[in-house]
Amino acid sequence: MEELRSTIQTMARRFGFLNKNCCVVAGCDISLVQSHILYEIDRRHEPSMQQVANALGMDVTTFSRQIQSLIKMKLVVKTASSADRRVYLLSLTTEGKFAATAIDEEMKRYLNEVFSRMNEFERETVIRSLKLLNDSMAKSSVCCSPFM
Incomplete structure (x- = not known):
């Protein structure tokens, strides 16, 4: 198990999970959490704050702070639902869509470069194994769950 933990720790570092910011897009420093939020908003049509927070496994208070930062960066818009004024819907601004697309393209380039060093069988094995995990x-x- 020690070797497995070491492998996962190394993989997390290589993906940049420990970096404060994952990227800079259009002059905005975007954190890893913020990039995940942009991704989730982008793949849904006007999701509620609760839907995105649940998808990311984040508590609403932490999530709300991140949304406020993204609103200040002019990447996200928050509007009250016409059906229920207590529910807020999220959407990407033009700049937010640009940022989400830029991050997505960079991740695709990175993964394509990493997987280019493997043959087809190895790629399929890794993908199948990651899905299983x-x-x-x-x-x-x-x-x-948080550690005790």
């Missing part, structure tokens, strides 16, 4: 984590009772 992800599915198993989703079923785990301790995944994404």
Whole structure:
């Protein structure tokens, strides 16, 4: 298990998960959390704040602070739902869509470069294994829970 933990720790560092900012787009420093929020808003049609927070496994208070930062950066717009004024819907501004697309393109380039060093069987094995790990984590009772 020590070797597995070491491998996962190294992979997290190589993905830049420990970096304060994941990227700079149009002069905006965007954190890893913010890039995940942009991704989730971009793939849904006007999701509620609660829907995106749930998708990311974030508490609403922390999520709300991140949304306020993205609004100040002019990347996200928050509007009250016409059906229920207590619910706020999120959408990307033109700049937000540009940032989300730029981050997505950069990730695709990075992954294509990493996977280019593998043959087709190795690529398929890694992808299949990551999906298996992800599915198993989703079923785990301790995944994404804070350590005691």
